[in-house]
Each structure stands twice: as C-alpha cells, then as structure tokens.
Amino acid sequence: MVEHDDRLSRVFGALADPTRRDMVARLAAGDATVGELAAPYDVSLQAVSKHLKVLEEAGLVRRSRDAQRRPVHLDAEVFDLMTKWIERYRQQAEERYRRLDQVLARMQGQDADRTDDPEQHDRHEGAAG
Amino acid sequence: MVEHDDRLSRVFGALADPTRRDMVARLAAGDATVGELAAPYDVSLQAVSKHLKVLEEAGLVRRSRDAQRRPVHLDAEVFDLMTKWIERYRQQAEERYRRLDQVLARMQGQDADRTDDPEQHDRHEGAAG
DNA sequence: TGTTTGCTCAACCACATGGTTGAGCACGAC
DNA sequence: GTCGTGCTCAACCATGTGGTTGAGCAAACA
Incomplete structure (x- = not known):
C-alpha cells in the first residue's frame, strides 16, 4: 500500500480490512467506546486501537473523550x-x-x-x- | 490487509493504490494494452502487470488476448x-x-x-x- | 529458421501492516 | 494517595505488498 499520500488511498485502504468495515457498520448504528468495539473480536484492545487509528487518519471516524473512555463516532462525510x-x-x-x-x-x-x-x-x- | 477473504476487501484494497486508481480512470476511457497502461509511469512493465493482476482478482478488469498483446477491459459492475x-x-x-x-x-x-x-x-x- | 515484441512468472528486497506483549498515562473510585 | 479501569504508545515479530531484475513463452516478423 506504499505510503497513502492522498485521502482517497487512505479511505479505500482503511475499508479494505473486513474488521474495520465491521467497525464502521457497528458505528453507523451509534457511537461506541474502544472496549465496546473490541468485544466481538478475538484480538487485543491494542489491535483495535490501531484499527481505529487507521479509520481516524482516513477521516472515517473521530475520537472524543469521556473521562478515561474514548468514544468513537462515525464521520459519514468521507x-x-x-x-x-x-x-x-x-x-x-x-x-x-x-x-x-x-x-x-x-x-x-x-x-x-x-x-x-x-x-x-x-x-x-x-x-x- | 490480512488475507482478503471476501470480494469487498479485494476491491477496496485494489483501489487503495493511486497507480491502480489511475489505471481504472484511464480504462474508463477505453481498453488499453499493458504497455499502453505502463507508458505514463516510471515503473517496469512487470510492476504494471502485477497491478493489473490485483485489479483482475478484485473483478475490476478483465484481460483478453490479441496476438501477443493483452488488452485490458474495465468491468464497471463491481x-x-x-x-x-x-x-x-x-x-x-x-x-x-x-x-x-x-x-x-x-x-x-x-x-x-x-x-x-x-x-x-x-x-x-x-x-x- | 532466428529475432523482436509484448507480456508473465519467479526470486528477491525494502518497507508497510496487523498482530502480539509490556509499560505507562489519565481518569474515577476508594 | 493508592488502586482499578480504559485506553495509548513502544517494541517486536510474521506476513503481505510494491518494487526490482532475470528468465522465458507466444505470436508477428525477418
């Protein structure tokens, strides 16, 4: 995937992963915390956090703060x-x-x-x- | 990109590369041979051939034959x-x-x-x- | 027949990606 | 202040990806 210079590459690249598409699907139904998003998968929280970073850098989601939680919000404009x-x-x-x-x-x-x-x-x- | 089990992953993955998106854009204007597609880029013909393989496996293009040429055709249905x-x-x-x-x-x-x-x-x- | 053209396959290399674990930070609870 | 919770960062590892070069095949051309 080279270096993802442009936005479109990042967006397509982010959505090329089934787990990340799954997360987008879930977020379309409502905001969720990292832990909530991680629950259905058999991977570590750190792995999920990485996936979210990819989605965030592609402009697909935004992460805010709620105490020690990081609610994730789908940004459908992309x-x-x-x-x-x-x-x-x-x-x-x-x-x-x-x-x-x-x-x-x-x-x-x-x-x-x-x-x-x-x-x-x-x-x-x-x-x- | 894990293992690209499903079609959608392959399609998104294929389009995550700017060079490949560029090729799709060019093919939308008309069929082209591998050499014609390679011409604008500063990469080897083999690299372009690989890109086309990715696009083909994603179902975005089809390759036929014309003597020693391999005309590439955009399959817009995906x-x-x-x-x-x-x-x-x-x-x-x-x-x-x-x-x-x-x-x-x-x-x-x-x-x-x-x-x-x-x-x-x-x-x-x-x-x- | 041998050569050139157009392309693919195989092997290899550098780097990106997705996963792991361990450490650590920012809060709320106690 | 200390502990637990929720999460991120850093380091590491295995595998995938995009690029290379070299070999080789098929068809047109000589």
Whole structure:
C-alpha cells in the first residue's frame, strides 16, 4: 500500500480490512467506546486501537473523550468522496459500453464475418439483454 | 490487509493504490494494452502487470488476448458492490444524525444546562445548517 | 529458421501492516 | 494517595505488498 499520500488511498485502504468495515457498520448504528468495539473480536484492545487509528487518519471516524473512555463516532462525510470517485468512472465506462454496442450493431448489420474479436463485448451483451 | 477473504476487501484494497486508481480512470476511457497502461509511469512493465493482476482478482478488469498483446477491459459492475456497501452505512449514519438532532433540540428546549456533552454533535449542527 | 515484441512468472528486497506483549498515562473510585 | 479501569504508545515479530531484475513463452516478423 506504499505510503497513502492522498485521502482517497487512505479511505479505500482503511475499508479494505473486513474488521474495520465491521467497525464502521457497528458505528453507523451509534457511537461506541474502544472496549465496546473490541468485544466481538478475538484480538487485543491494542489491535483495535490501531484499527481505529487507521479509520481516524482516513477521516472515517473521530475520537472524543469521556473521562478515561474514548468514544468513537462515525464521520459519514468521507463516503461522499468515494461515491463521487466511483460514480465518475462507472458512468464513463457505461457510456462507453453503450457507444461500443451501437458500433457493433452497425458492424454486424453491414459485414458480420469481419468481427474478428467478439469476446471484447460478449459479457456486455449478456448484461444488456 | 490480512488475507482478503471476501470480494469487498479485494476491491477496496485494489483501489487503495493511486497507480491502480489511475489505471481504472484511464480504462474508463477505453481498453488499453499493458504497455499502453505502463507508458505514463516510471515503473517496469512487470510492476504494471502485477497491478493489473490485483485489479483482475478484485473483478475490476478483465484481460483478453490479441496476438501477443493483452488488452485490458474495465468491468464497471463491481462498482455497484462498493456503492451499495457505502450507501447502506451512510444512510444509517445520517438517519442517526437526524434523530440525535431532534433529541438535542428537545433537550435544549426543556433543560439547556443539562447537556453535559455537546461536542458529540456540534460538527453536525454546522453541517445541518 | 532466428529475432523482436509484448507480456508473465519467479526470486528477491525494502518497507508497510496487523498482530502480539509490556509499560505507562489519565481518569474515577476508594 | 493508592488502586482499578480504559485506553495509548513502544517494541517486536510474521506476513503481505510494491518494487526490482532475470528468465522465458507466444505470436508477428525477418
């Protein structure tokens, strides 16, 4: 994972771990302390604390104070960052599928036996149908 | 990143690298060969080939054949998987904000000096406008 | 046939990551 | 003040990851 220079890398990297995604899921239902978050797992409190640090540095959670406790709070705004990134390229790719589909349809109508590489789009035909 | 047992971990992990996100961006504009994808970067072809393997195992791209070339094709469907995961917890968290906001509003109306932990939601007050 | 092109596989290296344990800090309780 | 609780920091270890180079394969080209 190199050095995680940018925000998006940190966010994706943080969410690449099932335990951390699990914690995000739990935090979506309500704030929790480190101990509460650690309870379901068979790992040390220190390990959980490390996971939370990763999530915090990615901007996914914030940690406050309540006496000796450190309540963890989900900060759902970063999700927007990911969604925007994903949507951008998905739409771009889907638009490209549509154009390719039209071109292919024209080619088949005009000269069917010239399509020497039909595998390039057959998955799309299945999905489009 | 432990062992990447599930699909979602592989997808997030694949996208946690800026170079790989860059490749996805480029592939959204159209298929490309390994050499074409490697061109903008100051790394070996083998390194790029490894990146593509990661993307392929995450289900983000597919590699076909064209003589000695290996055209890479973006498979945008996995994006749905991520979007669904993100949306689920974002909505859950935002719903929670709304409820908390109502509770806080009631508390302040009834007994303002009993709010012993206002920091828990002050960021939300700013976002809610 | 031998050569070049485009790419993958294997081995290796440096460093990041996730886990551990031990120490220690900041509180609240006594 | 002393103790217990909740948590973090530091050191360490095993494994994973991204990079390298060298070898080698498949197809086009000569």
